[in-house]
Amino acid sequence: MFKRILSLGTVLVLLLGVSVAQGAEKKVAIKFFTGKVETVEWMNDLIKKFHAENPGIVVEQEYQKDASNVIKVKFASGDIPDITTVWDQGFADQGKYLDLSKETRWWSRVQPSIRELCTDLRSGKQFRIATNMTMAGIFYNKKIFSELGLKEATTWEEFKNNLKKIKQKRPDVVPMFVGGKDSWMLGHLIEFMAHGAVKQKYGTMGSRKAFLNNDAEKLAFDASGGPMETFAKRILELKEEGLFNNDFLTATYDNQLEAFATGKAAVISQGMWALSGILEKNKAIKDNIGFAPYPPIMDGTKPVILSAEDSAYLIPAESKHKEEAKKFLDFLFRPENLKAYSEFLKAPSAFTDVNADWGPLKDEVAKALKKGVNIGFTTEAPPGFSGDDAGRMVQELYTGRYKTPAEFAKAYKAAWDRAWNAARR
Amino acid sequence: MVTLSRRIGANLHKFMALPAVILFGVFFVYPLLRGIGLSLTDWNGISAPRFIGLRNFVDFFRDDRALNDVKNTVLFALGSAPLLNIFGLLYALLLDRNFRGKSLARTIVYLPAIISPLIMGYIWYFILQPERGFLHKVLESLNVSFLGDNWLASGNTALAVLVLVNVWQYVGMTMVIYLAGLQSIPVEMFEASKIDGAGYFVTLRYVTLPLLAPAIKINVVTNIIGSLSVFEVIMALTEGGPGYSTESLSIYIMRMCYGNFTGYSTAVAIILFFIILLPVVTYLRLAKSREVEI
Numbered sequence: 031m032f033k034r035i036l037s038l039g040t041v042l043v044l045l046l047g048v049s050v051a052q053g054a055e056k057k058v059a060i061k062f063f064t065g066k067v068e069t070v071e072w073m074n075d076l077i078k079k080f081h082a083e084n085p086g087i088v089v090e091q092e093y094q095k096d097a098s099n100v101i102k103v104k105f106a107s108g109d110i111p112d113i114t115t116v117w118d119q120g121f122a123d124q125g126k127y128l129d130l131s132k133e134t135r136w137w138s139r140v141q142p143s144i145r146e147l148c149t150d151l152r153s154g155k156q157f158r159i160a161t162n163m164t165m166a167g168i169f170y171n172k173k174i175f176s177e178l179g180l181k182e183a184t185t186w187e188e189f190k191n192n193l194k195k196i197k198q199k200r201p202d203v204v205p206m207f208v209g210g211k212d213s214w215m216l217g218h219l220i221e222f223m224a225h226g227a228v229k230q231k232y233g234t235m236g237s238r239k240a241f242l243n244n245d246a247e248k249l250a251f252d253a254s255g256g257p258m259e260t261f262a263k264r265i266l267e268l269k270e271e272g273l274f275n276n277d278f279l280t281a282t283y284d285n286q287l288e289a290f291a292t293g294k295a296a297v298i299s300q301g302m303w304a305l306s307g308i309l310e311k312n313k314a315i316k317d318n319i320g321f322a323p324y325p326p327i328m329d330g331t332k333p334v335i336l337s338a339e340d341s342a343y344l345i346p347a348e349s350k351h352k353e354e355a356k357k358f359l360d361f362l363f364r365p366e367n368l369k370a371y372s373e374f375l376k377a378p379s380a381f382t383d384v385n386a387d388w389g390p391l392k393d394e395v396a397k398a399l400k401k402g403v404n405i406g407f408t409t410e411a412p413p414g415f416s417g418d419d420a421g422r423m424v425q426e427l428y429t430g431r432y433k434t435p436a437e438f439a440k441a442y443k444a445a446w447d448r449a450w451n452a453a454r455r
Numbered sequence: 456m457v458t459l460s461r462r463i464g465a466n467l468h469k470f471m472a473l474p475a476v477i478l479f480g481v482f483f484v485y486p487l488l489r490g491i492g493l494s495l496t497d498w499n500g501i502s503a504p505r506f507i508g509l510r511n512f513v514d515f516f517r518d519d520r521a522l523n524d525v526k527n528t529v530l531f532a533l534g535s536a537p538l539l540n541i542f543g544l545l546y547a548l549l550l551d552r553n554f555r556g557k558s559l560a561r562t563i564v565y566l567p568a569i570i571s572p573l574i575m576g577y578i579w580y581f582i583l584q585p586e587r588g589f590l591h592k593v594l595e596s597l598n599v600s601f602l603g604d605n606w607l608a609s610g611n612t613a614l615a616v617l618v619l620v621n622v623w624q625y626v627g628m629t630m631v632i633y634l635a636g637l638q639s640i641p642v643e644m645f646e647a648s649k650i651d652g653a654g655y656f657v658t659l660r661y662v663t664l665p666l667l668a669p670a671i672k673i674n675v676v677t678n679i680i681g682s683l684s685v686f687e688v689i690m691a692l693t694e695g696g697p698g699y700s701t702e703s704l705s706i707y708i709m710r711m712c713y714g715n716f717t718g719y720s721t722a723v724a725i726i727l728f729f730i731i732l733l734p735v736v737t738y739l740r741l742a743k744s745r746e747v748e749i
Binding site: 096099102103105106120121124126210211213275276277278279280281285412413414415416419422423425426428429431449452453 | 499586607609610698710713716
């Protein structure tokens, strides 16, 4: 009798356990896939708050350094995230992202210019919504500039002469520091300086269309005296004059920030995303950071400054938990959360109802935006030709792989075309 | 009934092998066949694959970057595989002797092999980095800092550094296999050789090395395979750069796969398979004929 009762009891406990487990499984787990390393910890804290308010939803954040590539594997293998920060024109063309155009509760709060930048040119829809804006340009050490009587450059010659004077008068300082091992930074030089020439010539929408359709005439990648050839010439000029750091090819992003923060580098090319890293290394440099547009590389053009969308969020069309994903984004987009996010990221908010004191460069950036032509990222670049790939070509240029700037320009066009054709299959 | 149980008994080993066969089929045969199929398509990883025959293979031999990567991979293997075997054998011969601290010495040599190659690559990066690496600081203190500059900034020197780091990391693994081989040689063989008046080098040439043939075979084959499929150490130290000057075929395959050339990357993977197969088969044939002679 005792054994029977014991058996019955055991069965009941097991059944109870199973039903409890099933109850627990009713929680919906949403996968948040990000490539933004700088926001991982902040986002984890936000997720904890979200969980407290939404006990039925579990948000699992996954960060991958190579997110733009890893997501391809995820899509191909059916491991679809519910929210991602990774945009890829090819996926948009294939209908892999959910159309967010009708989410008026969000868009009514977003600055129109950011909405425009978030619009997919091919379909006219908004698949992504950006919470912030970011800027990139020339960071310079104001103290060194003032010591040497230098002014922000508005032409290429002025820019080069500034660097030459720093080299001459302050041999202990690197005139322009580049962390060329991290090829994305070299890719950014192309993105802002070379593509920047195309972007300012044809305007935001005109240039986006030219990149999207690979309009060879407008892009003029292999044209003699075109943006790519001129860019290569400019890089080689600075190299020959010894105006870069000796370890141009082996220094990292972190080395660059360190050199600038400690006053060992006078000029760097960076975006607002680098600001918290610089201040982390040396808070005291806060008042000595100057910010200016990139000098024009081609005669007859103006300085350019990146002013683009940042921290864009997308929901894949195949997500099984779209509503829960939207619920999480609703939570993220609350003004108090976006204010905290902007202040953490040191980037202005794209939402009109968020008033964040986002950083010490606030006034510098406002001035710089008026001095240069505002350009965006090349979001329409073919997915098989990333900023890293472009950066590796600059590494090759620096090592002397290309005999002439024209050869570099030709190789760049060939690589671009190959990726563009592959994406159009 | 008896017949049935006998039949089952006689075929039991086949049933026992079934799980392994299924796993082999699912994780090896199927991906292999699927890979061969995809290598004949223009799949970009997103759209539906389209059959294009052997075009990917033709494209490979027209691609300068791919051919450069073949050169890098082969050069890396030519440097790495022999050095691993030579130093592995030397360490094994040295550490097979009896002396105080033998176990500690073996552990020190073997230790790098158990550390992740990626972490090892990063450690070496911080040692070798020009201007601010540990080695630079040491050389600077000796007033010879020019010796440590830019090893990773030029394709040729960077490749040599990669070979040395790889050898340093895996020599312990090779040593362990040689040590096992040395310890399996009967002591009588060495005693007989000694009685016959043979010195150390004669014994090494005519007794030790011939009897180490199985260990040599394992080491040569695994080192060829490992060196030709090198990935992690390059990713950690140079990321295949500057430019693509130290990019290996494995890295090229990954980048092509992610870069919307998925079908093409599968074709390159098949080519790499044959690049590895060729020296391995050649060596195994040579070793077999040599074993027959012995």
